[in-house]
Amino acid sequence: MMAREIVLASRPAGLPAVQNFALAEVRLGALADGAVRVRNRYLSTDPYMRGRMMDGPGYAAPFGLGARIPGRAIGVVAESRAAGFAPGDTVRSMAGWCEAFDAAPGALEKIDTMGIEAHHFIGAAGVPGLSAYAGLTRIARVKAGETVFISAASGAVGGIACQIAKMLGARVIGSAGGPEKAAHLKRIGVDAAIDYKAEEDLPAALGRAAPEGIDVYFDNVGGPHLEAAIAHARPFGRIAVCGMISGYNASAPLPGPRNLVQIVGKSLRIEGFLTANHMDLMPGFAAEMAGWIKAGRIVTRDTFHDGIEEAPAAFISLFTGANFGKPIVRIGP
């Protein structure tokens, strides 16, 4: 059978363009003994991928030019010549942006979907959801009654972070771009929504939303949001840094917050984290999230892009703010 895939054609400069990617086709021959053939259903697009499209030193190796974009994917076993996998099984892999692939069993994780849709396992019940959970509970250590500020609050991580922070008993302030997103934040229960694109003065807007300051900032974007959060942090505030997407397409490094010195006077802690270091939480978290979704306690709103050829556009939408929730590439029937 033939399977299409997306390869990295050139390294992006600034905002990635569809021309940085190319569609290729590979032939899958007869399935080897001991291998499993998977048809992908949902492909993940994530901000961290931007960094790996660049060459040079980083915390992970750069993506290879001409090679398939790796990344998380949810698929269904089409054929199996390995013990433990049968046609119809749902699996998660790092196979990336391809329609189908053959893999050794060790590269596949069988998923019990626990009654929720499979795409959640690269979303609310997958790494993005766990990022929100680990950032709030292990890094920021949110306590009931605290005020939590969350940027990119309608995004894949931010949207879940808002709702988990509410469950933890916090007052939640979410920031997102545009009136539609701000309205959505109110629907998912945040106490105050900031449409940062409509605000001339983001620190002032945060000050109005949190007149007594914030205890926690869950940072997805860096830049002016981080500076505003430091300005309004209360003593012993914590800033959990999940990402700083505002700088990912910059051609030169952007300066950090001009008010960083306030971390001394206010005894603030700014801590970055990788969800990869918190995967011990995943089994318990995924089961809990499946229950929350079934009970309607967590509401998701992801954006589906149909067809492997749409993967580059879905990825680029992460940086243009065109998506609600997670941009997910959906394949086949």
Place this chain on the structure above:
Amino acid sequence: MMAREIVLASRPAGLPAVQNFALAEVRLGALADGAVRVRNRYLSTDPYMRGRMMDGPGYAAPFGLGARIPGRAIGVVAESRAAGFAPGDTVRSMAGWCEAFDAAPGALEKIDTMGIEAHHFIGAAGVPGLSAYAGLTRIARVKAGETVFISAASGAVGGIACQIAKMLGARVIGSAGGPEKAAHLKRIGVDAAIDYKAEEDLPAALGRAAPEGIDVYFDNVGGPHLEAAIAHARPFGRIAVCGMISGYNASAPLPGPRNLVQIVGKSLRIEGFLTANHMDLMPGFAAEMAGWIKAGRIVTRDTFHDGIEEAPAAFISLFTGANFGKPIVRIGP
């Protein structure tokens, strides 16, 4: 009796000048019942005072114009009309830059000098020493075998931090300005000394001193040192921020580190602290430090400025790098 004092004459713009201060004289009449009269011997000058010379919001109230500069001081009781204090007792207070003062007992802390010189109780065995100790043990949580980078390493806090980090079993890299200070760092036992004034490329110099990276950075200065530390931090590195003196005289806020995004990929923690929040450690720490000084395990090299009229110059020397260790104002005889 008459006592001279230093008052804030005007708020400094940029680097403070002696013209921002004025010498005044006050008359102490007959000592009131229940009060204690103290002759100061040693006055503390500290970087944090710069922030409080400015007007505007901060974590502590600004110093009053025309009022005596408050600050820690070590004195000797000259006369007492209060129970528990007798002439000759050594006391620590926040009385600030004055030759003598009358105080209620509650404003005085009687000091057992434990066989070391009294000035150490505003230095190695006082808040600066405790800043080093708390920053290394409570904030950075240094472990044996780790590599620790310390800026302003010949200063009041940095010099003690270098030696305590060695006791904790760390490899220590100190940075200071000028060959004399760098040579001093080697004498107090640091493993590698950087004369940052002689380095064109501070990150490269740190890379040579710590080819495998650093686990902890004890920050006294902010600015390029902080950026270099982030660049060379190993995964799960910790940055304890005691101060950011490089920006204290800036007329506009300085940008933060351009590589702050690395805190995500390397899971770094940057945490500011105030020693005021760690005073529970002081009694045990002071006793331990007195033992270390007597045993020669901690070496101090402070700079004495004689006479109350020298307090402004002593303070200004904090920002020009003219001092070794702590600039201490010493008052007669």
